[in-house]
Amino acid sequence: MSRILIVEDEAVIRGALRRLLERHDHQIGEADSVAAAQALDPQRFDLVISDLRLPGEEGTAMIARAAPVPVLIMTSYASMRSAVEALKLGAVDYIAKPFDHEELLATVSRVLEQHAASMPPSMAEHETSAPSEMIGECAAMQVVYERIRKSAPKDVTVLIHGESGTGKELVARSLHRQSKRARAPLICVNCAAIPETLIESELFGHEKGAFTGASAARTGLVEAADGGTLFLDEIGELPLDAQARLLRVLQEGEIRKIGSVETRHVNVRLIAATHRDLHSLSRNGEFRLDLYYRLNVMQIDLPPLREREDDILLIADKLLENACRRHDREGLKLSRAARREIRDSLWPGNVRELENALERGVILAEGHLIHADDLGIAVPPRRRDTGALNFDTADRPPNAAENSLAEDEEDLSLEDYFQHFVLEHQEQMSETELAQKLGISRKCLWERRQRLGIPRKKSARSRAS
The missing domain is CATH 1.10.10 (Arc Repressor Mutant, subunit A)
Structure with missing residues (x-):
């Protein structure tokens, strides 16, 4: 049983958080300020969860007061700037309010595991099973786990390749958790989600007045990851100018803010991910070949869900359990027809698509069973013996196949x-x-x-x- 100290001045939030964590077998202490938390001796706990804005001292003061106990910061502002500042001061991670229960529980579990791993081990053993964040036992995933185990402690650059929804960020988090940098920040950036005009400022920072709207100096995410790990998802979408700056970080360990003449040294491990063929992009001039070679020191290829037939139902059961807990519908089960459809579908959106289908099923299900129609799977299932596409009309009304074809035409x-x-x-x-x-x-x-x-x-x- 882990001991967690909650530092939150709003009693309603503090109570809700206590009840949530107690349901998952954690022992909870409570305080409404840094001073009150100090009186409880925060070093006696395994984790401190503190709000950023508190009466008196800010929650970031707990980082020094609780050390070496990790501090997870909550912020209702959900702003990257306040989160980055907290991480720079030594917070192990942050979560935005109102927080999602599953996200919070997953973060707490990960931080506690990291803290336990950083303590002197009772025995020297290599981790041979799947990382705690990942599900799957098929041969292809065993190769992934082995690559993670061997790459994580070596501090090399890793390139993760896989289709959208295969779990590239989970691999990055596992690499960071098992590395020597586990107690330092992990900064995750989706390069495709940031406008081209802002990407360099977000990554490398800028000085006050560097461009229109730069009313104050800003620390970039690369610098925020100093001492830790920077995960760049969909790196194939990074503009060429930003690629050149990133190459300098990898070659020289230096960054220069936009509008500055000074360079700063950073010690960052880079993990990149993409669903595109970067080598082909380099031939077309869309990606720097020298950057590709710098990134591809160690490559981890994630198999799509359609190639993990033995894992699909195992993953579905775990995702269903999480969805039932989120929606207070514990006890729901998949019907045999629903399990067959999940097993036989192509899942072009991979695990993310499967998770969405199960979420839909939990919401729509009546009674104690989730039926195939509740899942709303739009992609026709595959015929397992030939690999050809077909509509399995078993357990469906006579006109279900024709209706499905009409729906496909509408989707198209x-x-x-x-x-x-x-x-x-x-x-x-x-x-x-x-x-x-x-x-x-x-x-x-x-x-x-x-x-x-x-x-x-x-x-x-x-x-x-």
Whole structure:
């Protein structure tokens, strides 16, 4: 049983957090200020969870008061700046309020494991089983686990390759957790989610007045990861100018803020991920070949879910358990037809798509069983003996196959409309405007671009260069 100290001045939040953690077998201490926490001797605990904004001293004061006990910072502002500052001061991680229960529990579990691993071991053993964050026992995943085990402590640059939704960030977190940098920050950045015009400022920082709107100096995410690990997801979307700056970080260990003439030394381990063929992109001039060689010291290839047939139901059961807990529907089970459809589907969106289908099933299910129709799987299942696509009409009404075909045609027409709209308007609209017109988020817009092979338009700055 782990001992956790909660430092939060709002009694309602403090009580809710205590009840959540106690349900998962943690022993809880409570305080409403840094001074009250100090009186409880924070070194007696295994973890401190502290709000950033507290009466009197800020929550970041707990970092020094509780050391070497890790401190997890909560912030209602959810701003990258406050989170980065907390990480620079030594916080082990941060979580934004209102927090998702599963995300909080996963973060707490990971931090406690990291802290336990950093303590003097009772026996010297290598980890041979799957990392705690990952699920799967198939041969392809055993290769992944072995690569993680061997690469993590060596402090080398790692390139993770895999389709969207295969769990690239989980691999990065596992590499960091098992590395010598486990107690330092892990900074995760999705390169495709940041506008081209802001990516260099976000990564490398800027000085006050460096460009219009730069009203104050800002620390970049590379510098925030100093001493720890920087995870760059979808690195294939990084503009060429930012690639050149990143190459200097890898070669010289130096960064220079935008608008500054001074360089700063940083000690950062880089883990990159992509679903694209970076070597092919380098031949087309879209990715620097020298950066590719620097990144590809160790490569970990994640298999898509359709190639992990033995793991699919194992993963589904775990995701279903998590979804049931989130929606207070414990005890729900998958029907035999639903399990068969999950096992036989192609899952182009991989684990993320499976998780969404199960979430939908938990919400729509009536009674104690989730049926195949509740999952809303749009992709036709595969025939396991030939690999050909087919519609398994067992356990379905007589016209279910015809209805499914009609739904596929409707989906295709919607995708055609999306593709036509984006190609027609992307020269006049920003990514934000396109997303608003389509009624989707920027992240969803980017994911659909990837699925349909529609490249993001180049900014005027990129075309000029």
